[in-house]
Amino acid sequence: MDDSITLNNAKNDPTKDRILDEAEALFALRGYDAVSIRKITGAANCNLAAVNYHFGNKQNLYLEVFRSRWLPRAVRIQKCFRESLAANGALTPSTVVESLAQAFIAGPLSEEERRRHHQLISGELAKPTEAFKMVADQAFRPLFDSLFEDLRSVLPDDIEEERLALKIFSVFAMVLYFNFARPLISSFTGCDYDAAFKERLVDHIVEFSINGLGAKSKETSI
Amino acid sequence: MDDSITLNNAKNDPTKDRILDEAEALFALRGYDAVSIRKITGAANCNLAAVNYHFGNKQNLYLEVFRSRWLPRAVRIQKCFRESLAANGALTPSTVVESLAQAFIAGPLSEEERRRHHQLISGELAKPTEAFKMVADQAFRPLFDSLFEDLRSVLPDDIEEERLALKIFSVFAMVLYFNFARPLISSFTGCDYDAAFKERLVDHIVEFSINGLGAKSKETSI
DNA sequence: GGATGTTTTATACATACGTTTGATTGTTGC
DNA sequence: GCAACAATCAAACGTATGTATAAAACATCC
Numbered sequence: 377m378d379d380s381i382t383l384n385n386a387k388n389d390p391t392k393d394r395i396l397d398e399a400e401a402l403f404a405l406r407g408y409d410a411v412s413i414r415k416i417t418g419a420a421n422c423n424l425a426a427v428n429y430h431f432g433n434k435q436n437l438y439l440e441v442f443r444s445r446w447l448p449r450a451v452r453i454q455k456c457f458r459e460s461l462a463a464n465g466a467l468t469p470s471t472v473v474e475s476l477a478q479a480f481i482a483g484p485l486s487e488e489e490r491r492r493h494h495q496l497i498s499g500e501l502a503k504p505t506e507a508f509k510m511v512a513d514q515a516f517r518p519l520f521d522s523l524f525e526d527l528r529s530v531l532p533d534d535i536e537e538e539r540l541a542l543k544i545f546s547v548f549a550m551v552l553y554f555n556f557a558r559p560l561i562s563s564f565t566g567c568d569y570d571a572a573f574k575e576r577l578v579d580h581i582v583e584f585s586i587n588g589l590g591a592k593s594k595e596t597s598i
Numbered sequence: 599m600d601d602s603i604t605l606n607n608a609k610n611d612p613t614k615d616r617i618l619d620e621a622e623a624l625f626a627l628r629g630y631d632a633v634s635i636r637k638i639t640g641a642a643n644c645n646l647a648a649v650n651y652h653f654g655n656k657q658n659l660y661l662e663v664f665r666s667r668w669l670p671r672a673v674r675i676q677k678c679f680r681e682s683l684a685a686n687g688a689l690t691p692s693t694v695v696e697s698l699a700q701a702f703i704a705g706p707l708s709e710e711e712r713r714r715h716h717q718l719i720s721g722e723l724a725k726p727t728e729a730f731k732m733v734a735d736q737a738f739r740p741l742f743d744s745l746f747e748d749l750r751s752v753l754p755d756d757i758e759e760e761r762l763a764l765k766i767f768s769v770f771a772m773v774l775y776f777n778f779a780r781p782l783i784s785s786f787t788g789c790d791y792d793a794a795f796k797e798r799l800v801d802h803i804v805e806f807s808i809n810g811l812g813a814k815s816k817e818t819s820i
Numbered sequence: 821g822g823a824t825g826t827t828t829t830a831t832a833c834a835t836a837c838g839t840t841t842g843a844t845t846g847t848t849g850c
Numbered sequence: 851g852c853a854a855c856a857a858t859c860a861a862a863c864g865t866a867t868g869t870a871t872a873a874a875a876c877a878t879c880c
Contacts, residue, residue, distance in 0.1 A: 407725065414868095567760070577764070651857075655838075
């Protein structure tokens with residue numbers, strides 16, 4: 377078992393990588409308990425004992441999926457967000473929300489990657505394991521903090537910290553929900569998640585984040 | 599096995615009810631695959647064979663949890679929503695959103711019930727089984743349709759159907775996310791989900807739904 | 821080319837699973 | 851009291867699970 381620094385985590389050990397790939401796909405699709413080591417090693421075309429040899433045990437393999445597969449993808453998404461934001465010129469609430477929604481909904485991941493990514497993390501959100509803490513510390517927290525600073529600088533500056541945090545969570549709520557609840561949304565709107573619909577989704581999230589329901593013409597806020 | 603009309607589904611058969619209660623708690627907490635029939639019957643203090651006697655098999659028990667426990671609770675929430683909306687007098691976007699958020703976040707369920715309710719359904723959203731179709735047809739769809747009509751009647755009437763649907767989903771996104779992602783939100787804001795915080799949450803959701811980020815003073819919408 | 825260290829293999833182990841069975845207890849109507 | 855039915859029980863079934871082990875295959879270096 378090599379635990380060297382693994383400068384480049386891909387191609388280091390073909391078997392280990394195949395196991396990680398197949399394990400991720402299966403964990404995302406069916407959840408931790410519904411996936412056996414035998415199914416994983418079967419899919420990865422390697423021996424049953426390979427998981428315990430390379431990762432010690434099943435729980436460790438699950439954790440390693442998050443460490444070496446999920447986290448780098450989260451980094452890619454956030455990189456995409458920051459680049460898109462920088463390319464957008466002005467820093468405004470609109471551009472922040474648009475870059476964020478764009479990165480998450482139509483960003484650098486393939487459809488299949490996005491499905492895996494969100495299914496894995498929604499499993500953790502629903503029933504947090506050790507992996508959750510890692511992901512919260514290394515992915516959610518930095519993104520949240522950077523959004524906090526970005527938005528604080530472009531929103532009226534008398535805004536309370538808690539209120540700003542809730543606003544950020546609300547944007548997140550939409551971005552994640554429109555990924556998470558795809559089956560429901562597709563079935564109720566009749567729309568596939570093709571490029572055109574995703575573009576409309578991003579537009580909608582930006583508009584809703586800026587204007588809410590668009591109810592200003594009929595009433596004032598409470 | 600009695601399959602009579604079950605006018606009142608409680609107290610009909612103590613063992614059956616105990617199994618349903620414990621099964622729901624365990625399924626919500628750990629998920630379908632992680633919960634064995636032995637754990638359920640152990641918690642319900644009855645014989646291992648009771649599940650297969652009363653429900654045929656495990657999958658059927660899971661389905662029955664949704665039919666006889668989850669759905670009635672969804673009905674209670676929606677009843678609370680409609681009553682609160684009626685009591686509110688005027689039908690406006692604010693009152694619709696407030697009643698909805700109120701019903702879901704601080705509504706008729708106990709904290710424990712709410713936890714179960716949302717964990718069960720988020721399991722289904724993540725990996726839909728047969729139960730999902732039932733719940734979508736009998737709970738989500740009617741609520742969605744009634745919200746659709748309510749909001750259509752109080753929003754500018756040139757609004758496209760798809761746009762209105764997305765707005766409704768966005769409100770749902772917040773309501774559900776603020777329940778779903780409790781661990782994350784508590785940890786990032788430092789707030790417990792006590793009555794005071796839930797009240798602020800409802801206020802926030804209403805305000806965000808009406809005014810978005812509150813960015814109007816610094817820019818116009820795209 | 822033989823020794824050394826790493827990876828893969830086949831097989832075994834103990835435990836846990838969902839489901840079935842057949843006997844036993846409890847309950848109801850006569 | 852007894853027949854008919856409903857519910858509970860202990861025990862067993864075959865299968866699947868996570869993990870361990872020891873032998874085999876492979877790689878690398880002197």
